[in-house]
Amino acid sequence: MNQNVFDDPRITAVGLLVEAHAGLSARFAAQFDEHGLSPVEFEVLTRLARSPGNQLRMTDLAAQTSLSTSGVTRVVDRMERDGLLTRRACPSDRRSSYAVVTASGMQRLDETLPGHLRIIEQWFTGQLEPEALRALLDGLRRVRDAVHPGATAGSAGSAPAEDEAVAARH
Amino acid sequence: MNQNVFDDPRITAVGLLVEAHAGLSARFAAQFDEHGLSPVEFEVLTRLARSPGNQLRMTDLAAQTSLSTSGVTRVVDRMERDGLLTRRACPSDRRSSYAVVTASGMQRLDETLPGHLRIIEQWFTGQLEPEALRALLDGLRRVRDAVHPGATAGSAGSAPAEDEAVAARH
DNA sequence: TAGCTATAGTTGCCCAAGCAGTCGTTGGGC
């Protein structure tokens, strides 16, 4: 077999993206863990916290996260059990329910966020000069726009503001 | 709560990285699936195929992939069942065994790789002019070097050729 | 208003993977 295939610059490029992502994710996970949160829980918490009223319908939450609706049901189960979230009935549609961040949940998030930002700074954004960082982010944005975050977010319809979120604005 | 925290450029930066990665991963997974492979299986196959003799000891394979040793045991189980791999006893150390790619495994890989490269080209490298791509990869490399892929790979010792790619060095 | 279809959420079942414990093997110290 053509051994050189694996030296193809395209393979290398993907390798870099994957490794950078994996490395950062590991750092994040370790810090979340210090605050008793899993990566998904942190994601859920931020998504809710940035939404009006600190709440979101289960489906919308699923659309904004990396989870399926059944996945959301279970994460919310756990987080409700841990007191970070509550379910609240939707007055206008009895099928729907909101996941709402509790005071305790907000507090947990407040405790976690500063460290999280520090880690991003330390291992990601702070690694590059402003100009190089800008170039990196521009590139990522173009790739992101191409592959469409639809895979992850793409909640068509009711999602506010075209989504975005852990995403990008522009 | 300070709503603006979520507009922090650091959060946005991470969002871009995560979404670009997730979007690409989804495309890859879909194409792998067309060839009856999961992402892990593809990773295992490439790692072995690029190693001398198309083989690697279980532990080294684990070190080069995103899996634990027990994870490797099971993936290799499945792939052996499917005829893509075989286990071979290590003559010099009876504790170790090699995972070896079979002819059928190599063929599967050959069928899969061209499409994979095409997808990388189409959604990633081909999205940017050469200069912008170079800048993106430089940035990724610096971040990767900082977070050390050690978290994912870190196979000290016997790993061949300093590797690269989805891997890590020293 | 009766009926039909689409939607929101939950649950049963399954699978993939990690951790920790086990067993056999090895190699160094003496």
Next chain:
DNA sequence: GCCCAACGACTGCTTGGGCAACTATAGCTA
């Protein structure tokens, strides 16, 4: 040569998450 700590692989147990089936509600159409 003997002993013991370290190592390589595998297995039991548990956890997280997806898909598909199911229930209840909405809302359109006639």
